Amino acid sequence: MTTGLQAAARRLARGVRTGHTGPAVVWLRIGGGATRITYPVGVEVDLEPDFFDAKSALTELLPVPSGSRPLVVELVVHESGRFELAHSTDLESESRVVLDEDFRLPNHPLPGMALPPGSAHTGAPTDPAVLAEVSALFEEFVERYEQIKGRPPALRPGYSEQEIAAAEADLGVRLPEDLRALYRMTRDDAAETGLLGRFSPYPLDDVVEYHQPGSLGWNDGPFDDAVVFESNPPGTIKRLSRNDWWITFATDFAMNNLAVDLDPAEHGRPGQVFEYGRDVPGPPEYVAGSVTELLEGVVTALREGDYEDEDPESDYLQTHAGSAGGGFGERVYHDFGSRDLAEVVETAHDAQRLVLNDAVELDPAALAPLRTLRELRINRAKLVVPSVADLPALECLAVEAGRIDLDALAHQQTLWDLKLAGSAEAVDLTVLRTLPSLTRLDLSGVEAADLAPLADLPGLRVLVLNAQQWDALRRAGLRPPRLAAAERAGTSSLRDTADWTEWLTGHRLPLHTVTGTTK
Structure with a gap:
């Protein structure tokens, strides 16, 4: 007997056009009044207009949480017409899990802050x-x-x-x-x-x-x-x-x-x-x-007559009082090549966020005069020696380069967010033990010489690795302590993500499934 959920899943599957590279896989993240649709890398998926109508009908039958946790759905449709629909409310997405709902990154406080002095509600009349x-x-x-x-x-x-x-x-x-x-x-x-x-x-x-x-x-x-x-x-x-x-x-x-x-x-x-x-x-x-x-x-x-009255018949009257300032310091440099970082220091002296694209060789030590720099992103460089110890405000560093000399990071005191990608050589993670503020780490885009140091980082709360790296940690019996959230980049199925989450938490993760055929 076909249930209402099976019928809705069949209608959804009929809205997916399969290609010739294997099953079509669609992931939906439903929550907060919005739905995000994604696909695995390299999978060809073409959605018919009926898919979106069917999605709305399916959502009404599935247990969408009312809080911050979303409903995650995976639909796999084979060329034969057979389909499998799996869903869970225990994941953050098809590749992510949140293990501590109360965790917040630095400067992101939870509700429940102390009332400022003199702000108590008294009921007294206005001064x-x-x-x-x-x-x-x-x-x-x-x-x-x-x-x-x-x-x-x-x-x-x-x-x-x-x-x-x-x-x-x-x-x-x-x-x-x-x-x-x-x-x-x-x-x-x-x-x-x-x-x-x-x-x-x-x-x-x-x-x-x-x-x-x-x-x-x-x-x-x-x-x-x-x-x-x-x-x-x-x-x-x-x-x-x-x-x-x-x-x-x-x-x-x-x-x-x-x-x-x-x-x-x-x-x-x-x-x-x-x-x-x-x-x-x-x-x-x-x-x-x-x-x-x-x-x-x-x-x-x-x-002073400083107003605009473009339509005298309208109630609208415009002055520019109350307009905010010019924003914060952000600088983006494209095609940086072999230019001198002294140019950046001269033109971006007040920068809080800096992006350098397509450089040849970079040593950020030259950026030391940028005392307010909090976020530095280096994209598609050839060689980066991340000497950032003299950047006293730096909190986030993202480096994508063909070669990364990670030893230069040693003893940086304020860095809590680090992302590495692109290195043709395996990186040595030993230096991470010297970063006292490191809270979030993304190594999914590099090969690590040895993942063991990840188990020795008690302050690490958010970790992003690729599927192969997580599998290597699991085989070695190394589970990073105190993780609040984790991502398994490059995941291939919701079932793999559920199995990985069970290993992280030590608890079974229910994954509900519906199967059928579009014919």
């Missing part, structure tokens, strides 16, 4: 002096807007003290006094009248909804590009991927947002404002020292 100052700025904005447009701005009346206090109780924190005062004036700016420049306040219900545990986090997974860069000015915003006490309160309706920072860095101030979102590819960008300062900038721009 009268701050309320008077913000009220005066708001009233001047309304007056000048009306002079420009010939009508008052379409701003809804503000919240009561009780409504603001109720929102703060839900947030678990007291909002800055000037933001409270702004919400006393108006609930939002849905008409985009320019009250906060190109940004508009969210209603308080949205502020509460968007401030969820784990929200406002960038690349928090163990396999993500996870170096957290410094915002400008340095020491103003904490160098973190997320913070419980960054409160999103405004939007430009184009996937960019403003947040107030209740937990600033050493040189910052509570209540400062920063921007993050689609147009901010690096760390948060500092905007203003406070909501009051942001409002003052808008009113000053209107006083």
Whole structure:
């Protein structure tokens, strides 16, 4: 008897066109409201339009977790029409497993951070002096807007003290006094009248909804590009991927947002404002020292006639107050060849991320003057001698080269993320024992002379090896201690990944299967 799941799997398999190089293999990672589709390297797969309709139907029948763990599905379709569908909720992907859900890479804190001093929710009314100052700025904005447009701005009346206090109780924190005062004036700016420049306040219900545990986090997974860069000015915003006490309160309706920072860095101030979102590819960008300062900038721009009113009939009015700075230092050099690294030092003195492509020979020791460099990526070089001990901020090094002199890495103190690839010669891993901060390591693109040192790295939490390297470790009985996540690059089947995961964990991993034929 055919079950609903078997029928859905058959429909999915019928949407796969098999080639002439063996079975077609499709992997699906379903989670977080999205589906990622991948294939093994070298396998020819052609998906018919019906495949995607069938995928939606199949997803409704499979146990997609509601949390962060995805559903991983493998579909194998043979030329004969026979198919096998396997699925698991215990893997991160077809080649990855997370062993410690609470692990985070450096500068990626979990929710549950301590409440900053002076930020406790008290229910007390807004400071009268701050309320008077913000009220005066708001009233001047309304007056000048009306002079420009010939009508008052379409701003809804503000919240009561009780409504603001109720929102703060839900947030678990007291909002800055000037933001409270702004919400006393108006609930939002849905008409985009320019009250906060190109940004508009969210209603308080949205502020509460968007401030969820784990929200406002960038690349928090163990396999993500996870170096957290410094915002400008340095020491103003904490160098973190997320913070419980960054409160999103405004939007430009184009996937960019403003947040107030209740937990600033050493040189910052509570209540400062920063921007993050689609147009901010690096760390948060500092905007203003406070909501009051942001409002003052808008009113000053209107006083000076520094605004854009392209459509007088529209409510929209634009000033450029509240625009963030120019981003963080990132430099990419293509076709570097035999050029001198002194050129890089001269042109990239403020770089935090540096990419060098297609160099002949490189010794990064010449980059020592780059005191803020945190990530260095070298692609397709011929020879690299990674002398990086004098780069005091370096956290991530990725080297792809025909030859890598790994001994030059010895005793680098800050490096926690290392990826090696491309070497024509087997690399000696002994030097890894001298790297005290090493947390994540990817050796899947090189041959190692001896994998034994991997069992002597107690700080190593994320390890990426290819299938042959993992098999060699297993045969030698060497299982790296304290791994929080691992990847088996170049895996060929979900069953192989499940078997490897069982060896890593010592626990059976259920793999559910459905078989049938497309005919």
